[in-house]
Amino acid sequence: MKTWEKLIEITELDEFAEAAFRGYNSLNRIQSRIFHTIYYTNGNILVCAPTGACKTNIAMISILHEIAQHFKDGYLHKDEFKIVYVAPMKALAAEVTSTFSHRLSPLNITVRELTGDMQLYKNELEETQVTFIKFCVLCVLLTGTQKRKMKTLMASLSSYSDDSRNT
CATH class of the missing domain: 3.40.50.300 (P-loop containing nucleotide triphosphate hydrolases)
Structure with a gap:
């Protein structure tokens, strides 16, 4: 891993999103590299990674991004x-x-x-x-x-x- 790269800690997610990553300490390298795009923007992404690279967690982060858009006044x-x-x-x-x-x-x-x-x-x-x-x-x-x-x-x-x- 490059010295400028940093793994995203699960505690950096919104509190509601942390629950979906119970048991995880951090995202992996691939997830961390694209985290900002999938969690904070509505940008499109295409992820090509080998089996076992946890692409499913990238989908989960995208789903959590959408869910976050519908929290208003503490209510989903x-x-x-x-x-x-x-x-x-x-x-x-x-x-x-x-x-x-x-x-x-x-x-x-x-x-x-x-x-x-x-x-x-x-x-x-x-x-x-x-x-x-x-x-x-x-x-x-x-x-x-x-x-x-x-x-x-x-x-x-x-x-x-x-x-x-x-x-």
Whole structure:
């Protein structure tokens, strides 16, 4: 590690975010290098790193950044945001759903998985803040071959008016 590089200590995160990193002392080198961009800005990033480099924690930091935008007067307005995480494989979606459910539980965040093997009812999507979706399911939804499912997903993940939902 370069002498000018410094690992970000977990105590440098906001108090609410520290709970998602319970058991960690600091971010790793890759996470620390891009921390400012993913935690304090709305900038886009592309992370290419080997397996085991903890890219999932980078996603967690991004999710915590979005959550932070909806804390007002010490209260988290969970109805103001939806986060969609696209995973390449069902196994990864299931694993990350379980991990993030546990790590975000102190914030009372609902995390669910949406894959080809399972579906969520509209009310489940509405009460979910973070959804892990398999890439090929997203492609099917976006191609229009399952228009009803797409409308349900989009209605719950965005702030469409009642009029636009009926078109």
